Amino acid sequence: MATIRDVAKMSGFSVATVSRVLNKKGYVNAATEKSIVAAMSALNYTPSIAARSLAGKSSGTIALMVPDILNPFFPELARAIEDAANGYGYSVILCNSDNDLQKEMNYFDMLVSKKVDGLIVASYSLGPDQILNLKKRSIPVIAIDNHFGAHPIVSFVSDNRAGGAMATRHLLEQGCRKIAHICGPMSIVASRERCLGYEEACGTQPWFLPSLIATSDDFHVEGGTRAMAELLKRHPDIDGVFAGNDLMACGALKALYRLRRKVPEEIKLVGFDGLAMSTVVPELSTIAQPIREMGTQAMDYLIRMLNGERVEERAHVMDVTLVVKQSSQIVHTRG
Amino acid sequence: MATIRDVAKMSGFSVATVSRVLNKKGYVNAATEKSIVAAMSALNYTPSIAARSLAGKSSGTIALMVPDILNPFFPELARAIEDAANGYGYSVILCNSDNDLQKEMNYFDMLVSKKVDGLIVASYSLGPDQILNLKKRSIPVIAIDNHFGAHPIVSFVSDNRAGGAMATRHLLEQGCRKIAHICGPMSIVASRERCLGYEEACGTQPWFLPSLIATSDDFHVEGGTRAMAELLKRHPDIDGVFAGNDLMACGALKALYRLRRKVPEEIKLVGFDGLAMSTVVPELSTIAQPIREMGTQAMDYLIRMLNGERVEERAHVMDVTLVVKQSSQIVHTRG
DNA sequence: AATAACTATGTAACCGGTACCACATAAGTT
DNA sequence: AACTTATGTGGTACCGGTTACATAGTTATT
Numbered sequence: 001m002a003t004i005r006d007v008a009k010m011s012g013f014s015v016a017t018v019s020r021v022l023n024k025k026g027y028v029n030a031a032t033e034k035s036i037v038a039a040m041s042a043l044n045y046t047p048s049i050a051a052r053s054l055a056g057k058s059s060g061t062i063a064l065m066v067p068d069i070l071n072p073f074f075p076e077l078a079r080a081i082e083d084a085a086n087g088y089g090y091s092v093i094l095c096n097s098d099n100d101l102q103k104e105m106n107y108f109d110m111l112v113s114k115k116v117d118g119l120i121v122a123s124y125s126l127g128p129d130q131i132l133n134l135k136k137r138s139i140p141v142i143a144i145d146n147h148f149g150a151h152p153i154v155s156f157v158s159d160n161r162a163g164g165a166m167a168t169r170h171l172l173e174q175g176c177r178k179i180a181h182i183c184g185p186m187s188i189v190a191s192r193e194r195c196l197g198y199e200e201a202c203g204t205q206p207w208f209l210p211s212l213i214a215t216s217d218d219f220h221v222e223g224g225t226r227a228m229a230e231l232l233k234r235h236p237d238i239d240g241v242f243a244g245n246d247l248m249a250c251g252a253l254k255a256l257y258r259l260r261r262k263v264p265e266e267i268k269l270v271g272f273d274g275l276a277m278s279t280v281v282p283e284l285s286t287i288a289q290p291i292r293e294m295g296t297q298a299m300d301y302l303i304r305m306l307n308g309e310r311v312e313e314r315a316h317v318m319d320v321t322l323v324v325k326q327s328s329q330i331v332h333t334r335g
Numbered sequence: 336m337a338t339i340r341d342v343a344k345m346s347g348f349s350v351a352t353v354s355r356v357l358n359k360k361g362y363v364n365a366a367t368e369k370s371i372v373a374a375m376s377a378l379n380y381t382p383s384i385a386a387r388s389l390a391g392k393s394s395g396t397i398a399l400m401v402p403d404i405l406n407p408f409f410p411e412l413a414r415a416i417e418d419a420a421n422g423y424g425y426s427v428i429l430c431n432s433d434n435d436l437q438k439e440m441n442y443f444d445m446l447v448s449k450k451v452d453g454l455i456v457a458s459y460s461l462g463p464d465q466i467l468n469l470k471k472r473s474i475p476v477i478a479i480d481n482h483f484g485a486h487p488i489v490s491f492v493s494d495n496r497a498g499g500a501m502a503t504r505h506l507l508e509q510g511c512r513k514i515a516h517i518c519g520p521m522s523i524v525a526s527r528e529r530c531l532g533y534e535e536a537c538g539t540q541p542w543f544l545p546s547l548i549a550t551s552d553d554f555h556v557e558g559g560t561r562a563m564a565e566l567l568k569r570h571p572d573i574d575g576v577f578a579g580n581d582l583m584a585c586g587a588l589k590a591l592y593r594l595r596r597k598v599p600e601e602i603k604l605v606g607f608d609g610l611a612m613s614t615v616v617p618e619l620s621t622i623a624q625p626i627r628e629m630g631t632q633a634m635d636y637l638i639r640m641l642n643g644e645r646v647e648e649r650a651h652v653m654d655v656t657l658v659v660k661q662s663s664q665i666v667h668t669r670g
Numbered sequence: 671a672a673t674a675a676c677t678a679t680g681t682a683a684c685c686g687g688t689a690c691c692a693c694a695t696a697a698g699t700t
Numbered sequence: 701a702a703c704t705t706a707t708g709t710g711g712t713a714c715c716g717g718t719t720a721c722a723t724a725g726t727t728a729t730t
Contacts, residue, residue: 001447003716014680019718026719027677046448050388051716054685059385060449061428069410069417078404082431091445093396094429096417110426112336113381114395221614250614257616279556279585280615281592338686349710354688361689362707386686389715 002043011039022047058117062302065095065107065121071219072247072275073291074122077144080295081120088303090117099125112137118302120144120295124188128153140305142298146189152313154301156294160190163287163320164197167242167270170285170322172202174268174330176240180212182227182252184219184244194244194272211235216248224251232259239267240328246271249284253327268328274321282326290318337378346374357382393452397637400430400442400456406554407582407610408626409457412479415630416455423638425452434460447472453637455479455630459523463488475640477633481524487648489636491629495525498622498655499532502577502605505620505657507537509603509665511575515547517562517587519554519579529579529607546570551583559586567594574602575663581606584619588662603663609656617661625653 004022008015013036020026021036028036039045053059064081066074082092093116095107104126111119111134118140121131128151131141135153143155171179181198184191195213202208214231216223224243228251231238243249249271253263261267263282274288297316305311339357343350348371355361356371363371374380388394399416401409417427428451432439439461446454446469453475456466463486466476470488478490499516506514516533519526530548537543549566551558559578563586566573578584584606588598596602598617609623632651639646 001716004718005716015717016681016719017679020679023718027679029678032678046444048389048716049449050385050394051685052718053385054383054389054687055716055718056685057718064429069404069414072407072410075404075407075410078429079431082404082429091428091430091449093426094399094413094417095426096414109381114384114426247614254616279582281589336686339688340686350687351689351711352709355709358688362709364708367708383686386715387688389717390686390688391715392688 001048002045004045004047006043007036007039007045010043011036053115058306059115060089061091061093061114061116062118062120062299063093063095063107063111063116065097065104065119065123067099067122067124068096069094073245073273076275076291077122077295080292081299084296084299088299090303097123097125099123101125101130104130108134108137111139117306118142120298120302122146124185140302142302142305144294144298147315153315154305154311154313155315156298156301157190157315157317158289158294158320159317160193160320161197161200163272163289164194164242165201166197166320166322167272167287168198168201170324171240171242171268171270171328174240174264174328176268178207178212178235178238179240179242180214180231180235180238182224182231182241182243182248183213183215184248185217186215188219191244198242209235212238216244219245219247221247221251221254224248225255226251228252228255229259232256232261241267241269243269243271246273246275246284246286249286249327250280253280253282253284263327264329265331270328274323285325285328286323287320288323289320294318336383337380339380339382341378342371342374342380345378346371388450393641394450395424396426396428396449396451397453397455397634398428398430398442398446398451400432400439400454400458402434402457402459403431404429408580408608411610411626412457412630415627416634419631419634423634425638432458432460434458436460436465440465443469443472446474452641453477455633455637457481459520475637477637477640479629479633482650488650489640489646489648490650491633491636492525492650492652493624493629493655494652495528495655496532496535498607498624499529499577500536501532501655501657502607502622503533503536505659506575506577506603506605506663509575509599509663511603513542513547513570513573514575514577515549515566515570515573517559517566517576517578517583518548518550519583520552521550523554526579533577544570547573551579554580554582556582556586556589559583560590561586563587563590564594567591567596576602576604578604578606581608581610581619581621584621584662585615588615588617588619598662599664600666605663609658620660620663621658622655623658624655629653 004015004018007018018036020028021033049060062085085092097104120142122145128148131153135141143153147155147157179202183195211234214227216227241252243252249269256263263269271284271286274286339350339353343353353371355363356368384395397420420427430442455477457480463483466488470476478488482490482492514537518530546569549562551562576587578587584604591598598604606619606621609621
């Protein structure tokens with residue numbers, strides 16, 4: 001590997017001048033620059049980021065911490081963030097936390113010792129204290145899919161409550177008259193807010209009952225299946241279901257299929273997340289989060305923070321959109 | 336941030352001794368070690384990986400390069416690798432290449448300048464030369480899901496051909512008498528081998544015709560849907576389908592659903608990959624690749640290479656297994 | 671003409687580890 | 701007793717960048 005000193009020697013200038021060319025900073029004669037650039041490409045020179053980062057500059061690396069990349073929400077986010085990061089010349093370290101506080105703390109130590117420039121984190125186990133502590137260790141942090149009230153933490157979250165209401169109202173408009181809700185883990189703010197949105201939209205309906213809400217311990221398919229079966233046992237006359245996320249909606253779909261309840265003819269279904277779940281039949285109506293947009297904006301924000309820009313440390317609430325597919329469509333039966 | 340010199344000063348020993356404690360290398364008195372360890376924890380000391388890696392040691396980072404983390408095969412791989420890497424104290428940089436050679440080469444430069452210790456790569460655009468070149472730049476490489484014949488490259492691949500044959504034979508055993516194949520992109524070795532397996536298992540059957548094979552340009556859902564529709568037009572009497580991967584199988588499922596062909600009653604379907612695609616109904620029979628195992632083994636191997644161990648530079652062929660779910664089940668109709 | 675301000679480049683001290691070498695002492699060998 | 705060998709510790713030159721400071725020529729300003 002060629003070093004900056006090799007380049008200096010070859011071009012006949014000093015390392016300082018080469019460094020200036022490298023960083024486009026300070027005065028350098030155009031002709032000088034040209035010959036240095038020539039030397040660099042002749043030597044196939046790439047600066048050592050290890051050295052640069054040791055000398056106090058950025059490591060050109062950020063970390064993305066998610067509970068589990070296997071949950072299809074997160075690859076989508078990861079892709080958006082990696083793309084954006086790449087555009088800024090940064091690379092992304094992936095961390096799977098399993099929502100395990102211990103693991104998260106271990107990762108934090110690693111981030112510090114690796115001089116990672118920043119962190120984008122989706123976590124439901126970390127508290128504001130832990131995040132503020134990491135910030136104190138001079139690593140800028142941005143939270144995604146979770147917010148921390150009044151604490152000075154930059155975060156990007158979807159308008160979960162509005163989305164929940166939107167989904168429920170859509171089902172009402174499609175003619176549903178008894179709508180159930182499959183709620184995600186109560187430990188997760190997003191779950192609770194989506195549920196609030198559901199209640200907001202149908203809490204005053206004459207048919208509404210608290211027992212129309214079933215809770216799943218996780219955001220996965222099986223939980224959705226269980227919850228759906230449970231709901232149908234409690235209320236066989238349900239004609240609409242709002243599931244707290246798309247995976248649980250798929251689970252619900254499976255339960256409905258097994259029990260021979262036709263979707264959307266007898267029961268209409270709406271999920272949440274807007275994953276490109278084009279795999280299932282019928283395709284799922286869903287409340288789409290602007291995942292890509294969230295990732296991109298988070299990265300933009302992080303870059304601004306890295307550049308020392310002062311930013312507002314608050315939650316950014318992103319608009320969600322209703323995407324109507326087959327699972328909630330009105331079916332005209334031929335007379 | 337406390338440095339090694341702070342620890343040295345506090346404990347009253349030299350940086351050399353502290354370094355020895357840190358690396359558990361060379362002679363250190365037990366009492367000395369104890370007081371140094373005490374100083375380290377008192378100062379909340381974490382060694383700077385940047386400095387360590389500059390001083391010629393490992394950066395504790397490996398890279399994982401995949402075409403697109405959105406393809407559900409890769410999160411599974413990423414998770415396995417990240418877990419294994421974490422166990423060895425390494426972290427993982429994620430790279431999405433989109434199978435774009437230019438992007439891949441850019442990433443290569445980054446890997447070198449970041450002194451990344453090793454690379455695990457799934458690529459169908461890179462040639463052996465590029466990989467050997469990176470190895471020459473002293474970055475050990477392991478290929479996954481692709482192999483490079485006689486070139487001295489460590490790789491882990493599934494036995495795609497055997498898997499294709501296995502899937503097809505399974506359909507024959509389930510009573511299918513006209514089995515079609517949805518083949519993935521011909522540019523990808525795995526596609527071709529799975530297709531060969533299919534031909535091996537049914538090429539001598541009296542009903543076999545080359546037109547029973549339809550090719551998709553990509554490994555995605557839509558391609559599967561298109562190919563399935565095409566096949567049914569050509570051969571309405573198909574009673575079994577082997578799809579080159581699970582996503583295309585889902586696509587096929589959608590086409591079949593649309594055309595009111597019952598799965599598995601009228602047509603049986605088998606996919607390939609073994610993704611935890613528990614989302615679809617009916618659940619998909621599939622040839623499961625040992626994805627987790629591949630990731631773990633790749634990481635183990637990489638670690639051995641990093642430790643300077645000499646390893647056989649060849650392809651490791653992994654066994655696949657048939658996972659029977661609903662989509663290929665024999666259905667007993669009540670008399 | 672004197673002074674200030676800009677342009678262009680070099681020297682060398684850092685950043686925080688690693689590791690070679692030197693040195694000292696203790697224990698084991700002829 | 702003389703000589704290895706094992707044990708324990710310190711000094712310091714690296715690794716490859718960044719950057720504060722020094723130097724000097726050129727151009728503007730008054």
